[in-house]
Structures are given as C-alpha cells and as structure tokens.
Amino acid sequence: MVDPAAPKLRCASCPIRERAVCSTCDADELKTLDRVKNYRTYPAGVEIIGAGETAAFVGSVVTGVVKLTKTMVDGRRQMVGLLFPSDFLGRYGGGRADCDAVAATDVTLCQFERAPFEALLASTPSLEQRLLQMTMDELDAAREWLLLLGRKTAREKVASFLEILARRTATNPESPQIHVPLSREDMADYLGLTIETVSRQMSALKKEGVINVRGARDVEIRDRVRLIEESGEASW
Amino acid sequence: MVDPAAPKLRCASCPIRERAVCSTCDADELKTLDRVKNYRTYPAGVEIIGAGETAAFVGSVVTGVVKLTKTMVDGRRQMVGLLFPSDFLGRYGGGRADCDAVAATDVTLCQFERAPFEALLASTPSLEQRLLQMTMDELDAAREWLLLLGRKTAREKVASFLEILARRTATNPESPQIHVPLSREDMADYLGLTIETVSRQMSALKKEGVINVRGARDVEIRDRVRLIEESGEASW
DNA sequence: CGTATTATTGATCGCGCTCAAGACCTGTGG
DNA sequence: CCACAGGTCTTGAGCGCGATCAATAATACG
Numbered sequence: 001m002v003d004p005a006a007p008k009l010r011c012a013s014c015p016i017r018e019r020a021v022c023s024t025c026d027a028d029e030l031k032t033l034d035r036v037k038n039y040r041t042y043p044a045g046v047e048i049i050g051a052g053e054t055a056a057f058v059g060s061v062v063t064g065v066v067k068l069t070k071t072m073v074d075g076r077r078q079m080v081g082l083l084f085p086s087d088f089l090g091r092y093g094g095g096r097a098d099c100d101a102v103a104a105t106d107v108t109l110c111q112f113e114r115a116p117f118e119a120l121l122a123s124t125p126s127l128e129q130r131l132l133q134m135t136m137d138e139l140d141a142a143r144e145w146l147l148l149l150g151r152k153t154a155r156e157k158v159a160s161f162l163e164i165l166a167r168r169t170a171t172n173p174e175s176p177q178i179h180v181p182l183s184r185e186d187m188a189d190y191l192g193l194t195i196e197t198v199s200r201q202m203s204a205l206k207k208e209g210v211i212n213v214r215g216a217r218d219v220e221i222r223d224r225v226r227l228i229e230e231s232g233e234a235s236w
Numbered sequence: 237m238v239d240p241a242a243p244k245l246r247c248a249s250c251p252i253r254e255r256a257v258c259s260t261c262d263a264d265e266l267k268t269l270d271r272v273k274n275y276r277t278y279p280a281g282v283e284i285i286g287a288g289e290t291a292a293f294v295g296s297v298v299t300g301v302v303k304l305t306k307t308m309v310d311g312r313r314q315m316v317g318l319l320f321p322s323d324f325l326g327r328y329g330g331g332r333a334d335c336d337a338v339a340a341t342d343v344t345l346c347q348f349e350r351a352p353f354e355a356l357l358a359s360t361p362s363l364e365q366r367l368l369q370m371t372m373d374e375l376d377a378a379r380e381w382l383l384l385l386g387r388k389t390a391r392e393k394v395a396s397f398l399e400i401l402a403r404r405t406a407t408n409p410e411s412p413q414i415h416v417p418l419s420r421e422d423m424a425d426y427l428g429l430t431i432e433t434v435s436r437q438m439s440a441l442k443k444e445g446v447i448n449v450r451g452a453r454d455v456e457i458r459d460r461v462r463l464i465e466e467s468g469e470a471s472w
Numbered sequence: 473c474g475t476a477t478t479a480t481t482g483a484t485c486g487c488g489c490t491c492a493a494g495a496c497c498t499g500t501g502g
Numbered sequence: 503c504c505a506c507a508g509g510t511c512t513t514g515a516g517c518g519c520g521a522t523c524a525a526t527a528a529t530a531c532g
Contacts, residue, residue, distance in 0.1 A: 070383045072468055078386040080379035091372070098376060125361050132368045135375060136327070140334060142378040143316035147306045149385035150314040150428030154520065184479060192386030197520055199480055215529080216479060232308055390488065420511060433488055435512055451497085452511060 009039060009062075014110070019086035020060040021134060024126045036116040042103040048089070049101040057111040058090025064107030065181040069189060070099045079189040081138070084168055088134055090114075105181050149192045152232055157191040158201040159230035162211065166221055176224070180217045205230070245275065245298075250346070255322035256296040257370060260362045272352040278339040284325070285337040293347040294326025300343030301417040305425060306335045315425040317374070320404055324370055326350075341417050385428045388468055393427040394437040395466035398447065402457055412460070416453045441466070 011017060011030045022033055039062070042048055048066060049055045061083050068081030080099055083089055089109065091097050121128050148160055165178045180187070184195045191198065205211045210227050212220040221227055247253060247266045258269055275298070278284055284302065285291045297319050304317030316335055319325055325345065327333050357364050384396055401414050416423070420431045427434065441447045446463050448456040457463055 068379070070379065072383070072387065074468075076387045078383040080382045099379060122361070122365070125358070125364065128361065128364055128368060129358070132364060132371065135368065135371045139371060139375050139378060142375060142382065143304070143306065143335060145382055146316045146378065146385060147308070147314040149382060151308065151312040194521060195479075196481085196522085200520090203480070232310075430489060431511075432490085432513085436488090439512070 009110075014062070016060060016062055016086040016110075020110075021088045021127065021130055022060070024130045025124070026126075029120070029124055029127065032120055033112065033117075036113045036120075038111045038113075040109050040111055042107045042109070044103055044105050044107075046103050047100060048103060048107070048109070049097050051097055051100050054096045055090060055114065057113055058088070058117055059109045059111035061085050061087050061089060062108040062110050065104040066107055067102050067104045067182070067186060067189075068099045069102065077189050078192060079186065080142075082190065087138075088131065104186060154191075154193055154197050154201050155204070155230060156232040157193060158187075158198060159205065159210075159227050160232070161187060161191060162205075162219060162221065163227055163231050166224070166227075176221050178219050178221065180219060184216070245346075250298070252296060252298055252322040252346075256346075257324045257363065257366055258296070260366045261360070262362075265356070265360055265363065268356055269348065269353075272349045272356075274347045274349075276345050276347055278343045278345070280339055280341050280343075282339050283336060284339060284343070284345070285333050287333055287336050290332045291326060291350065293349055294324070294353055295345045295347035297321050297323050297325060298344040298346050301340040302343055303338050303340045303418070303422060303425075304335045305338065313425050314428060315422065316378075318426065323374075324367065340422060390427075390429055390433050390437050391440070391466060392468040393429060394423075394434060394441065395446075395463050396468070397423065397427060398441075398455060398457065399463055399467050402460070402463075412457050414455050414457065416455060420452070 011022065011034065014020075017023065022030065025033065037059075038057070042064075044064075051070070063085055066083040066087075066089060067079055068083070069077055069079050071077045082104075089101060121131065148157055152160065162178065165180060166176050169178060169181075171177065182190065184198050187193075187198045188195045202211075202213060205227075206213050210221070210223050210230065212222055214220075247258065247270065250256075253259065258266065261269065273295075274293070278300075280300075287306070299321055302317075302319040302323075302325060303315055304319070305313055305315050307313045318340075325337060357367065384393055388396065398414065401416060402412050405414055405417075407413065418426065420434050423429075423434045424431045438447075438449060441463075442449050446457070446459050446466065448458055450456075
C-alpha cells in the first residue's frame with residue numbers, strides 16, 4: 001500500500017525548509033523534530049488518510065500534490081483542500097479527520113508522529129505561531145473558494161483555477177507554462193462542476209486564444225490579463 | 237455610526253466566558269486583557285470592518301450575529317463567514333481584512349486593540365492554542381460549506397442551513413424552535429442561491445410538514461429526522 | 473499493437489435564475 | 503381607525519446555464 005520510508009533528508013537541505021511549518025524552528029527545535037520525523041512516499045491515487053480515521057501522524061508535503069475531498073452518501077464528491085509542497089497535512093487538534101486525503105500525484109511527505117509533534121507544539125511558541133499563520137492562510141483561501149463555488153459561472157471557475165495554479169506553480173511570470181497536477185475529474189471536483197463542463201470551458205478558452213493546451217495537463221497561458229478578467233476577480 | 241462604548245462587563249460574569257478565545261486564560265491574563273478590552277455595540281446592518289481596511293481591533297462576539305461577505309465587481313455577493321456569540325472576529329495575522337464584516341443583527345463585541353492583543357498572544361501560549369483551535373474549527377466549518385455550495389441542491393442547501401441553525405442555537409432538542417437571525421437575502425448569500433429560490437424551498441418544506449413558518453424568521457422544526465435526510469449529510 | 477482509461481464533443485433535459493406581479497408586514501401621520 | 507408608503511417576502515411564467523446521456527477521440531499502458 002505504501003512505500004517504505006524514503007531516506008531522511010537533513011532539514012538544512014530540505015526543499016521546503018523556508019516555507020513549511022518548521023520554517024521558524026531553530027537548530028535545537030529541528031533536532032527534536034528530527035527524532036520524530038519520517039519521510040514517506042505515496043504513489044498517485046493512494047489514500048493517505050481516510051475520513052473518520054484518526055491519523056497516527058501529521059506532516060508537511062515535500063513534493064507532489066494532496067487533495068482533500070468530502071463525499072456524500074450518493075457519491076457526489078467535492079474537493080475541499082488542495083495541498084502543495086510546504087503545506088501542512090493533518091487534523092492537528094487530535095480529532096479525527098473529516099475528509100479523505102488522497103495523493104493526486106506521486107507524493108513525498110515529511111511525517112511527524114502525532115503525539116510527540118503535539119508535545120513539541122505545546123512547548124514551542126514559534127512552531128505554534130507558524131501553524132496558526134498557515135491555518136489562517138488556508139481559511140482565507142477557503143473563503144475565496146466559497147465565493148468561487150457560490151457565485152461564479154463555469155467559465156469564471158475554470159479561469160480562476162488556472163490563475164490560481166499560475167500564481168502557485170508557474171515559472172515565467174508572463175505567458176507562463178503550467179502543468180495541471182489534476183485530472184479533469186479532480187478539476188471538476190475542485191470547481192463543483194462536471195468533467196464535461198470543465199472540458200468545454202477549456203476548449204472555449206483555447207479557441208479564444210486565452211490559453212493553449214497540449215495533452216490535457218500542460219497549459220500555456222497566452223493572455224494572462226484576459227485570463228484574470230475571465231476569472232471575475234473579487235472587487236476589493 | 238457606532239454607539240458609544242457599553243459598560244465593561246467583568247470577565248467573570250461574561251456570558252461567553254466559557255467558550256470565547258479567552259476561555260483558557262487565567263486570572264492574571266484576564267487582567268492584562270481587561271486593560272485593552274472595550275465593549276461596543278453595533279446596530280443591525282452597520283459595517284464593522286470593511287474589506288481592504290486594516291482593523292484597529294480584533295474581538296469576540298458577545299451577543300448577536302456578524303456576517304462576513306465578499307462582493308464581486310458586478311455586485312454578486314457571497315457570505316463566507318457567520319459569527320455567533322463566542323466566535324472570534326478579526327484577521328489576526330496583522331494583514332488587511334479580505335471581506336466585509338457586517339452586523340446581521342444588533343451586535344455587542346468585546347474588542348481588543350490589535351497591537352496589545354498580538355503582544356499578549358505572542359507571550360501567552362494558552363491563548364494562542366485556543367485561537368489555533370478556534371481557527372481550525374472555522375476551517376472545518378468552511379470545508380463543510382464548500383461541499384454545500386459545490387454539490388448540494390437548493391432543497392438540500394436550505395435544509396442544511398436550518399439544521400446548522402438548530403444545532404447552534406436551538407433550545408429544545410426535539411421539535412426545536414429556531415429564530416433565523418438573517419433576512420432571506422442573507423440566507424441566499426449564505427447558500428449561493430437567489431432569494432426567490434430560498435423562499436420557494438422554505439414554502440415546500442412547510443407544505444410537506446417538515447417545518448412550520450411564522451413570520452419568515454421564526455421556524456419550528458416539526459420533523460428533525462426528515463430535515464436531516466433532506467440536508468443530504470456527508471457519508472462519513 | 474490492442475485494450476483500458478481519460479478527455480472531448482454533441483444533443484437534450486431540468487434546476488435554479490430572471491423578470492414580474494402580488495401579498496404581507498411595519499411604521500407614520502391624518 | 504384607515505390610508506399610504508417602503509420594505510420584505512412569496513408566488514408565477516419562461517428561459518438559459520450547466521447537468522445528463524451518449525458517442526467519439528485521444529492518451530496511457532502492457
């Protein structure tokens with residue numbers, strides 16, 4: 001089900017050292033974390049934590065993308081979180097998870113056993129401050145997402161999604177290439193749409209010259225300004 | 237615009253003492269908070285914090301209900317937060333607010349000046365832990381809300397909203413009376429619907445005997461089990 | 473290659489939006 | 503007391519966006 005532990009990276013050379021929950025830790029604190037940390041890889045599609053379970057660990061995404069989803073009894077599914085490298089995974093309060101965490105791509109996690117991590121958290125204000133900051137940022141993102149799901153059109157939803165990806169992952173600021181780390185089905189679950197509607201909107205944006213698509217997962221943004229207009233930005 | 241300060245309540249006799257952000261504070265910490273706190277009332281409809289502003293204060297809702305909303309350039313509006321007594325108000329990270337905070341009913345806040353509150357926060361782990369806990373609870377609620385907006389039908393949305401209100405505010409567990417603290421327009425903004433659709437679904441639930449409505453804001457839940465069925469609960 | 477999976481495109485349907493009218497509620501002044 | 507105004511809520515008629523159902527097309531993979 002799960003690969004054996006990958007070799008432990010030294011924190012100093014960790015690619016997410018500057019942005020993860022541990023970014024404000026000093027050398028001593030890193031040493032403590034080091035004793036309870038554990039690299040682990042998951043292939044795309046595998047469930048990392050199931051809804052209702054109490055995970056034995058929390059952790060940071062090092063590489064890859066993790067999706068959080070909720071499912072209704074009749075199978076309707078909505079994505080409720082999308083975690084990129086440096087994002088934190090886990091219901092920290094000790095409660096059980098209320099959604100599934102699934103590897104959207106191949107994923108590497110830097111996992112911490114729950115109990116010692118929480119002990120460290122309680123005794124390390126800088127770590128707790130960082131986690132609070134990250135949780136508030138996620139809450140802000142969730143609120144933007146509420147606007148998207150509640151009031152945007154299919155066109156605006158797809159454009160917004162591409163713009164979010166461009167901001168988070170693109171290299172070249174102008175005319176960026178983005179690799180969409182999700183299938184059309186995952187995009188639909190993110191946007192509260194069907195795969196057919198996602199596909200149609202992608203085709204329309206392509207036909208109008210806003211984007212260029214090759215192979216369904218590689219998108220070139222040809223007109224960034226236009227894309228932002230199409231996304232129907234909030235007014236503030 | 238805003239009423240003068242209401243008389244300061246002693247924390248010991250505060251109605252939200254057990255559940256607010258200060259619930260884990262000891263006597264000394266309450267004394268410090270006391271020096272920077274400030275009761276204030278806002279009449280229904282008044283803007284408490286505008287999007288883009290950096291509020292000079294944060295605080296707890298003591299009585300009444302505060303709505304957080306986002307507005308698009310063309311006027312489409314989505315509620316993204318709904319704060320009841322004991323809930324915390326304010327973008328704590330020191331950043332600017334990214335949505336409007338408006339009094340949905342007459343509201344009393346227990347306000348703290350931002351700078352001293354943040355100083356206290358940094359030096360008081362128990363306070364920070366409590367705020368982290370509350371922020372994670374809000375994030376959980378926001379994720380449930382994402383499912384509602386993305387995948388539920390109008391019927392399910394309205395039933396879910398009534399069930400949420402029943403859980404948060406009702407007195408009698410069986411056949412509870414609830415007072416809806418929002419107008420139909422606010423309900424529509426909460427649910428990502430129009431006021432007409434909200435009204436139609438309320439009428440349908442009434443006709444089918446699930447609820448009883450008197451005066452648009454007072455609802456008796458006649459069949460709680462049925463209401464929960466109609467809300468299309470998540471599967472876990 | 474052939475098979476399975478995923479994505480695109482087309483045709484039709486229905487839920488919730490829009491536009492419009494009417495009901496109800498609340499307060500104000502004669 | 504009624505009359506009237508302004509707002510909120512309800513109800514009705516018709517439409518359009520996105521869902522559904524269905525058929526290809528493209529891609530991944532052994």
